[in-house]
Amino acid sequence: MHTLAELIIVFVILLNLALSVTGGLAACIRLVAVQGVVAGILPLLAGDGAPHARTVIFAAAIMLLKGAVFPWLLLRARDRSGAGKDVEPLISYPASVMLCLGAFIASSWLGSRLPLPDTGVAWIVPASLATIFTGFLLITTRSKAITQVLGYLVIENGIYIFGLALFVEQPLMVELAILLDVFVAVFVMGIAIFHISREFDHIDTAELSELSDWRRGEYGK
Amino acid sequence: MEIVKPLLQFLAAALLAPLLPGVINRVKAFFAGRKGRPLLQLYYDLAKLLRKTPVYSRTTTWVFRAGPLLGAAALVTALALLPFAGRPSFLSFDGDFIFLLYLLGLARFATVLAALDTGSAFEGMGASREMQFAVFAEPAFFMGLASLARVTGQTSLAGMFGALTGGTWSTAAPVLALLTASFFLVLLAENSRVPADDPDTHLELTMIHEVMVLDHSGPDLAYILYGAALKLWLFAALIGSTVLPRHSGSWAGDSALFLLMMFGLAAAVGVVESVIARLRLTKVPYMLITAFAFSALALIFQMGR
Amino acid sequence: MLLVLLSLALLLAGSALALLLARNPGRAQDAGAYYAVAASLAGLVPAVRVLLTGETETLALPWSVPLGSLSFNLDPLAAFFLVPVFLLTGLAAVYGADYLKGYAGKKPLGLAWAAFNVLTAAMVLVLTAANAVLFMVGWELMAAASFLLVLFEHEREQSRRAAFLYISAGGVGALLLLAAFALLGRSSASLDFALFSAPAGAAASAVFLLGLFGFGLKAGFVPLHVWLPEAHPAAPSQVSAVMSGVMIKTGIYGLIRLLGFLPVWEEWWGWTLLAAGAASCLIGALFSLAQHELKRVLAYSSIENIGIIVMALGLGVVASINGSPVMAGLAFAGALLHVLNHSLFKGLLFMGAGAVLHGAGTAELEALGGLGKRMPRTAAFFLAGAASACALPPFNGFAGEFLIYLGAFKALGQPGPAGLAGVIAGLSLAAAGALAAAAFSRAAGTAFLGEPRTEMAARAHEAGPLMLFSMGALALLCLLSGLAGPFLLLPVGTASAAAFGLPPALAAAASAAQPLAGVAAGFLVLLAMIAFGAVKRKVFLRGKTPAQGLTWDCGYAAPTARMQYGASSFAQPLTDFFQPVLRKIGQYPVITEYFPARASFSREAQAVFYNSVYRPVAVRIRDLAYRFSWIQHGRLQLYILYIVVTLILLLLWKL
Structure with missing residues (x-):
């Protein structure tokens, strides 16, 4: 059972790597969805023997939400806002890979330091931390608003896995609360992106800085 | 007794290596719906080239003539280090894979210098690209070997592949899978196969490895082609021994399975070539960096266990 | 020991004579060179003897200097560093006798030879001194003599700048060393090495840091390297060979001695050494790829190799603290072996660059090309040195790096910090190796292969017989010491035992014997395969006359030398990739018309x-x-x- 869980953890990390380098927006959305579904399998493997019916239902709901509803919403938002096909990263491919690797190394160091109960599944804590870092990476180094939403989703996936590591028994209540937040967030962001794009004809966050009072070049004159 | 088997293994590898490109070409032909070249085409080519009289450019010196010779000699020596179906070859000592790595380096160095000796812009271009990719491929390859050493606790090729069993795959499956992926990417790049380079292209500007050897002819070209086949065999054998760690105890059975694995890998390369387009030149380092990331991840997984 | 004193006396006499005969450049040359060669021969005997027997020879004479004493100590470690010093300075003197001929009448050759011999004597003094005052006298003498030699072409502004930078670095380094020695000897009446107290805790760390920076400024690892790529190329080539080949190794010698003075090591020392070494080997290799002048390429490659040595020392310190004495021993042995190997191949390469400078009048890569036809022997020797510098079999550069790799891989199996140190060291070595291969194929390829790019390169002439002799001897030594790896393990073992204690060194030597024998066997197999291939090729070509033709240039029948790939274009993919580190300046052509008439492109490496x-x-x-x-x-x-x-x-x- 644990071997399977470990494989899933490795897969999640590889998905992080893939997320940090993927150039296509649609591919990125799908990767996030896959990550959510894969992470959703994890609680089913947690206990011994067959999982409870309640766990199965919750897991199925989460997988449906992350694997079908969110990607559908996001793809729709992408099409409606005319966000284009590319992710438009601010840093190069090698830098992204190295940052992602560095995040993983840092989280394995951090994971070995944190006083957490032993889950028996190797790499679950570093993987969750690395996933959170990857989410931050997506938020900070991509120029489009929609990738920021994706970043939040990846962070949520990370928190979900982290929750599994923390409360092997009942992560679902915590998870549901977070999920609700994120659901609202995605909804709001989807609408917001749509409106921003209508107002400004683009959803490039770099352009949002035009709204600031601070003007490049005027400062210090 | 113990000299016969290594000798047989060595001869098998040395003789069968030119089959691999033939297998790749047949698979590609199958995908393209063509009849394709004969399986033994490379043997025919080698026999023909060895009979031919070479042409040398007036610009060249002895470096140009020595390049193919050194390259082929280095690869044959590397073959003498290479385990066959997890069994040691002639030479096996602690750290022999480092020697192997630098023998590949010697082959590359000799080829690059021979290319620069022609004074041709195109061959210089190929040489420059070859060196550029090597800078990214070597750390990836090194990290892969390092994690293999860490998984098995051994520091020689024969020791590593000897200690690798089916049990290792069940305990360290992610590590070995990542390693295999990384080695496969390095194989594609180092042997100038499709996502990195196209061996069938005939436009000098887009060629990498092939453009470096444009001026070679006759026996020199035969040496180069043979060396390239050996290099492909070498990388395929590393992957094959990682993927196929079974030791049934029967030498013949193991060897047959290993050979089957080699041709299977060649077929896999052929499939990749048929279904994937070539990467843009500037993206090839990215592929190798990905390979590096895979082997680095494998090592981290193994070290933090 | 007496023979070492004899060689010191010969060197000093040689410099005095060279000064006295300065009016007559030819005779000054002869005096300087003959005495230097005689001193080398005299000095090699005791050094080799000590290495083989493992017995330390000492000599103490009275001296009226406060805190000082004229005490000499020739232990295996000193002897191990002395061997390359004598080998290289002797061969450099032979080389210089030819090389400096062209300067007769234009430059004060007597002074140059005097400085050269004083430099050698100072290095011998540094390596054999058993007293800090004597050591510092040698150290400063070494700096002063080499300063004069860096100023050899003082009419060039670049040389003056380099010399100023060099002497400043030397001065700062000497001050730091004085402080370190004062701390070490504060509780004893004399500054004899044997009487040094062993500091502990913060005092030990202070001594380590002072020594690290003091010796580091001489060794030239990152970030203390800035003077090196300026000063080494400025000196006459045989002096560059000595400076890069052996003089910077006195910094390594000092570091090793320093580690010996401090019996209890801290783990962070090892990490500091490891980090500095890894940074230096990567940065040195990368920058050597971006240089446009042959001697600067070599100078940066020296930084790379010093980095490899320092990194191995760091790996050894980390491993020995984490309870892996064998790995530590392997790393130390690798560092020492690389000291020897680097001095051989770097000496050879600088002499080769000097031959290019001598034969073609320039060492700018973009102005060279096709020298392989005009100076075939130099080209062959240089290529041997380049292969050695890239650690390619069957040359000697491989053996030392192999031991370091082996130490790194043995460390890899260990849990905790030793494993991490092993990964860092091995990975840096692999990456630096690939970069060095690119740098040297570029340098050797653009200088010696292809068509000459300028008239100067087309009119180049082969080096003189003495220069060729020196280079040939070094090339042969590079090959032989590569093949003789297992036999070199004995002297390396004794030297390492003298420096770091007996048991780990012996254990390491024992565990390295079988792999090194394997490597040597591999070298022999490789040579056999080359011979076999060559004979077969002869057989295939029998009775055929290869045709001569033009190089295939995509069918273009009138190629010119300017169409070749140059040094910049060869390196461009890599230098562009590493632009954030290299920060090259220059501009690409901006093409606006459909038929651009002229375009210019420039790239320049920065310090x-x-x-x-x-x-x-x-x-x-x-x-x-x-x-x-x-x-x-x-x-x-x-x-x-x-x-x-x-x-x-x-x-x-x-x-």
């Missing part, structure tokens, strides 16, 4: 560390110093007043 780290600090210091310039007004009377005031103050203080 990144100097420009972004040292220059701002130096400017600050200079500005601060200007504020006090009123003290320096030029009135003699007031200067004397200063002296009087100082004397009175001192008197008062002593009362």
Whole structure:
């Protein structure tokens, strides 16, 4: 059972790597969805023997939400806002890979330091931390608003896995609360992106800085 | 007794290596719906080239003539280090894979210098690209070997592949899978196969490895082609021994399975070539960096266990 | 020991004679060179003997200097460093006898030879001194003599700048070393090495840091390397060979001695050494790829190799603290072996670059090309050195790196820090190796292969017989010491035992014996395969006359030399990739028309560390110093007043 869980953890990390380098927006959305579904399998493997019916239902709901509803919403938002096909990263491919690797190394160091109960599944804590870092990476180094939403989703996936590591028994209540937040967030962001794009004809966050009072070049004159 | 088997293994590898490109070409032909070249085409080519009289450019010196010779000699020596179906070859000592790595380096160095000796812009271009990719491929390859050493606790090729069993795959499956992926990417790049380079292209500007050897002819070209086949065999054998760690105890059975694995890998390369387009030149380092990331991840997984 | 003194005496006599005969350049040359060669031969005997027997030879003479004593100590470690010193300076003297001929009448050759011999004597003194005062005398003499040699072409502004940078670095380093020695010897009556107290805790760390920076400034690892790529190329080529080949190794020698003075090591020392070494080997290799002048390529490659040595020392320290003495022993042995190997191949390469400079009149890569036809022997020797520098089999560069790799891989199996150190060391070695291969194929390829790019390169002539002899001898040594790896393990083992204690060194030597024998066997197989292939090729070509033709240039039948790939274009994919580190300046052509007539392209490597780290600090210091310039007004009377005031103050203080 644990071997399977470990494989899933490795897969999640590889998905992080893939997320940090993927150039296509649609591919990125799908990767996030896959990550959510894969992470959703994890609680089913947690206990011994067959999982409870309640766990199965919750897991199925989460997988449906992350694997079908969110990607559908996001793809729709992408099409409606005319966000284009590319992710438009601010840093190069090698830098992204190295940052992602560095995040993983840092989280394995951090994971070995944190006083957490032993889950028996190797790499679950570093993987969750690395996933959170990857989410931050997506938020900070991509120029489009929609990738920021994706970043939040990846962070949520990370928190979900982290929750599994923390409360092997009942992560679902915590998870549901977070999920609700994120659901609202995605909804709001989807609408917001749509409106921003209508107002400004683009959803490039770099352009949002035009709204600031601070003007490049005027400062210090 | 113990000299016969290594000798047989060595001869098998040395003789069968030119089959691999033939297998790749047949698979590609199958995908393209063509009849394709004969399986033994490379043997025919080698026999023909060895009979031919070479042409040398007036610009060249002895470096140009020595390049193919050194390259082929280095690869044959590397073959003498290479385990066959997890069994040691002639030479096996602690750290022999480092020697192997630098023998590949010697082959590359000799080829690059021979290319620069022609004074041709195109061959210089190929040489420059070859060196550029090597800078990214070597750390990836090194990290892969390092994690293999860490998984098995051994520091020689024969020791590593000897200690690798089916049990290792069940305990360290992610590590070995990542390693295999990384080695496969390095194989594609180092042997100038499709996502990195196209061996069938005939436009000098887009060629990498092939453009470096444009001026070679006759026996020199035969040496180069043979060396390239050996290099492909070498990388395929590393992957094959990682993927196929079974030791049934029967030498013949193991060897047959290993050979089957080699041709299977060649077929896999052929499939990749048929279904994937070539990467843009500037993206090839990215592929190798990905390979590096895979082997680095494998090592981290193994070290933090 | 007496023979070492004899060789010192010969060297000093040689320099005195060279000065006396300065009026007659030819005879000054002869005097300098003959005495240097004789001194090398005399000095090699005891050094080799000590290495083989493992017995330490000592000699103490009275000396009236406070805290000092004329005590010499020739232990296996010193002997191990002395062997390359004598080998390389002897061969460099032979080489110089030819090389400097062209300067007769234009340059003060007597002075140059005197400085060269003093430099050698100073290195011998540094390596054999058993007293800190004597050591410092040798150290400063070494700096002064090499300073004069860096200034050899003082009419070039670049040389003067390099010499200034060099002497400043040397001065700072010497000050730090004085402080380190003072700390070590503060509780004893004399500064004899044997009487040094073993400091502990913070004092030990202070000594380590002072020594690290002091010796590091001589060894030239990152970030203390800024003077090296300026100073080494400026000196005459045989002096560059000596400076890069052996003089910077005195810094390594000092570091090893320093580790010996401090019996209890801290783990962070090892990490510091490891980090500095890894940074230096990567940065050195990368920058050597971006240089446009052959000697600068080699100078940066020296930084790379010093980095490899320092990294191995760091790996050894980390491993030995984490309870892996065998790995530590392997790493130390690898470091020592690389010291020897690097001095051989770097000496050879600098001499080759000198031959290019001598034969073609320039060492700018973009102006060279096709020298392989005009100077075939130099080309062959240089290629052997280049292969050695890239650690390619069957040359010697591989053996030392192999031991370090082996140590790294043995460490890899260990849990915790040793494993991490092993990964870092191995990975840096692999990456630096690939970069060095690119750098050397580029340098050798653009200088010696293809068509000459300029008239100067087309008219180049082969080096003189003595120069060829020196290079040939070094090339042969590179090959032989590569093949003789297992036999070199004995001297390396004794030297390492003298430096780091007996048991780990012996254990390491024992565990390295079988792999090194394997490597040597592999080398022999490789050579056999090459021979077999060559014979077969002869057979295939029998009775055929290869046709001659043009190079295939995509069917273009009138290629010119300018169409070749040049040094910049060869390196461009990599230098562009690493632009954030290299920060090359220059511009690409901007093409606006459909049929552009002229386009120009320029790329220039910068001294990144100097420009972004040292220059701002130096400017600050200079500005601060200007504020006090009123003290320096030029009135003699007031200067004397200063002296009087100082004397009175001192008197008062002593009362």
